[in-house]
Amino acid sequence: MSRPFPPPAFRIGDLVVDPPILQAPMAGFTNAAFRQMVREYGGAGLIATEMVNARGFVWMDENEAEHPERLWGVAEEPRPLAVQIWDNDPETMAKVGRRLVEEYQVSVVDINFGCPVRQVTEKAHSGSYLLRTPGRMFEIISQLVKACAPTPVTAKIRLGCSPDSVNCNEVARVVEEAGAAALTVHGRTAKDMFRGHADWDRISEIKAHLRNIPLIGNGDLDSPEKVVHAFKTYDVDGVMIARACLGRPWLFSQAAAALRGQPIPPEPSLPEQRQCMMHHYDLVKERFGEEKGTILMRKYACCYAQGKYGARHFRTHVANVSSADEFYRIVEEYFPMKTKEEIRAEREAEQAAETRAAETLNAELS
Known part of the structure; x- marks a missing residue:
């Protein structure tokens, strides 16, 4: 299927999403520092x-406790900003x-x-567990839409x-009929977790079951080229980037440039990536203090090192740090x-040099 390119901005209610690239909500990761x-x-x-x-x-509100830690920064930070919530009770959600x-x-x-x-599905009967009860989803969405108006409500x-109970087309119709302003679809089933590949053909098929609201596709978008391919190939209005951005917050700017037909900014050098990670660490420490901030930063540090030569060795050492001095030393x-490519090039150069030396020696001996 040939799609309009570059893809236009789209609307979630009155909100214009431009560029049409969204950052996914991810538990334990997309806090104010990362944002x-x-x-x-x-x-x-x-x-x-x-x-x-x-x-x-x-519960926190009724007991006059501090609001959830996951709302850190929300009141003060720039807009637009989406907050994702979960539960199975329509009144609580509203x-x-x-x-x-x-x-x-x-x-x-x-x-x-x-x-x-x-913990969310089987224990709390929320999240993807609710896909088996579209009627309940309708109640939650419709009550939330009324409570939040005119602020738009969306569903993911x-x-x-x-795999044997795929019902995304039916659910998509329910989501729209309940009044949601947009639908995001991750191209796997709940049972799949994050195994295998996202099924973008299935995501694209959902568009025919929606009348007016935008469809946002999510899953396996880890490069600007894949973002471009998604828009050119599948019937989606927007895309959502998730796990691939955790150690690469610059991925969105690369993807946006690709959609505009501009040169894609290169990956930052490894020293620049390290500097980015340290800036991230400073933001986390500022909010949580040295000890908690350092412990929280462990998982982010592993993300920044992912895919690089020596990442496993780094993860082994950074996984136990508990102070700023330790963190700085390990980094x-x-x-x-x-990079792996640089290591490979060095090894190939060394092998080529050894081969030339051997050939020279053989020539001298003969």
């Missing part, structure tokens, strides 16, 4: 928080949605119907609960400073 990193590089048309437990929010609109002035309230983690789903000693 600031993404903003500094640019390229994301809409940024999202981690998913917030609606029931936990209500209550929290209204608070987010009135107190935090968020741009979008997103509902998580896609999380496959057992998977293809279904398992200085072990953070990968050569």
Whole structure:
């Protein structure tokens, strides 16, 4: 299928998403520090928080406790900003949605119907568990839409609960009929977790089941070229980048440039990537203090090193750091400073030099 290119901006209610590239909400990762990193590089048309437990929010509010840690920064940071919430009770969701609109002035309230983690699905009967009960989804969405108006409400789903119970087309119709302003679809089932490949053909087929709201595709977008391919090949209005951006907050700016037909900014050098990671660490420490901030930064540091030569060795050492001094020392000693391609090129050059030396020696001996 040939698609319009470059893809136009699209609307979620009255909000214009331009460029049509969204940052996925990811539990444990997309906190205010990470969101600031993404903003500094640019390229994301809409940024999202981690998913917030609606029931936990209500409990904290009733007990006059501090609001959820996952709402850190939300009140002050730039807009547009989406906050994702989850639960299975329509009244609880509506209550929290209204608070987010009135107190935090968020741009979008997103509902998580896609999380496959057992603690959310089997224990709390939320997230992707609700895909088996579209009627319940309708109740949650419709009540939240009323509570949040005029702020738009969106939904994020998977293809279904398992490969033999794919019901994304039916669910998409329910989402729109309930009043949601956009639908995001991750191209795997809940049972798949993150194994295998996202099925973008299935995502694209959903568009025919929607009348007016935009469709956003999500899954396996780890390069600007894949983002371009998604827009050129599949019937989607927007794309959402998830895990691939965790150690590469510059990925959005690269993808946005590719969509504009401009030269794609190169990957930052390894020293620049290390500097980016240290800036990220400073932001985390500023909010959580040295000890907690250092512990929290461990997983981000592993993301920044992923795919580089020596990443495993670095992860082994950084996984146990608990102070700033330790973190700085481990980064200085072990953070990968050569790419796999550079190591390969060095080895090939060494082998070529050894071959030439052997040939020269053989020629002299003969």
